[in-house]
Amino acid sequence: MKKIFATASLAVLMSGAAVAVDFKSDDAKINYMIGSDVGRYLKASETTFDEAAFAKGVKDAIAGRDIALTDDELKQVRMIMQKKQQAAQAKMREEQMKKFEEAKKANKEKSEAFLAKKAKEKNIKKTDSGLMYEVLKEGNGKQPKSAEDTVVVHYRGTTIDGKEFDSSYKRGQPATFKLNQVIKGWTEGVQLMKEGAKYRFYIPADLAYGENAPPAIGPNQALIFEVELLEVKDVAKDTAKK
Numbered sequence: 758m759k760k761i762f763a764t765a766s767l768a769v770l771m772s773g774a775a776v777a778v779d780f781k782s783d784d785a786k787i788n789y790m791i792g793s794d795v796g797r798y799l800k801a802s803e804t805t806f807d808e809a810a811f812a813k814g815v816k817d818a819i820a821g822r823d824i825a826l827t828d829d830e831l832k833q834v835r836m837i838m839q840k841k842q843q844a845a846q847a848k849m850r851e852e853q854m855k856k857f858e859e860a861k862k863a864n865k866e867k868s869e870a871f872l873a874k875k876a877k878e879k880n881i882k883k884t885d886s887g888l889m890y891e892v893l894k895e896g897n898g899k900q901p902k903s904a905e906d907t908v909v910v911h912y913r914g915t916t917i918d919g920k921e922f923d924s925s926y927k928r929g930q931p932a933t934f935k936l937n938q939v940i941k942g943w944t945e946g947v948q949l950m951k952e953g954a955k956y957r958f959y960i961p962a963d964l965a966y967g968e969n970a971p972p973a974i975g976p977n978q979a980l981i982f983e984v985e986l987l988e989v990k991d992v993a994k995d996t997a998k999k
Contacts, residue, residue: 860976868917868979888942888946890957893956899988902948904948909986910947912985914981914982936948940960946984953987956983
């Protein structure tokens with residue numbers, strides 16, 4: 758009776774029917790974790806689930822019985838598993854590359870269209886490099902003289918569809934860095950500002966992260982940054998203090 762119940766329970770589980778599980782015990786959680794790991798492996802390797810074979814393997818191992826396959830059969834199976842894993846990984850890489858290429862193309866087209874439209878707006882200024890900006894507030898303090906200068910800024914970065922990916926305001930602390938340590942659009946744009954100024958930059962992908970952008974941004978994305986220049990530090994004095 759116990760054997761029949763166990764097999765029936767497994768059948769119900771694999772049929773997709775809802776099964777109530779009590780996760781109060783550590784053993785239940787461990788069993789679930791192992792089951793989910795096996796399930797992910799089978800799915801990724803595109804191995805057809807064989808209920809009877811799976812159940813027998815689990816039961817034999819738990820009971821301490823000898824494995825039903827010979828050493829030669831196990832060796833052969835492991836080779837098959839390895840080939841399946843390699844094939845699954847190759848397929849995954851191919852799918853990821855396809856999605857990456859599609860995203861590159863789509864983002865490039867979308868970004869170029871956005872920037873072309875933005876360039877026609879009245880308050881937008883454009884530099885020779887393609888960087889565009891608008892002055893939200895002018896400053897009257899020091900202005901960076903070179904990419905070697907260290908600045909203190911508050912900023913907020915978004916994609917052109919408004920998705921925020923970084924913000925010093927949310928962290929509650931301004932950022933300090935040399936202008937040659939950031940993307941080209943920042944290096945050029947912040948040098949246009951004076952202390953106390955706040956600009957909004959529209960940065961083409963080639964002046965931002967290009968194809969190698971972090972996943973939170975995506976390849977070939979034009980970016981929007983609101984930047985507030987709080988302070989321009991004196992590089993010579995900072996070096997002397999060290």
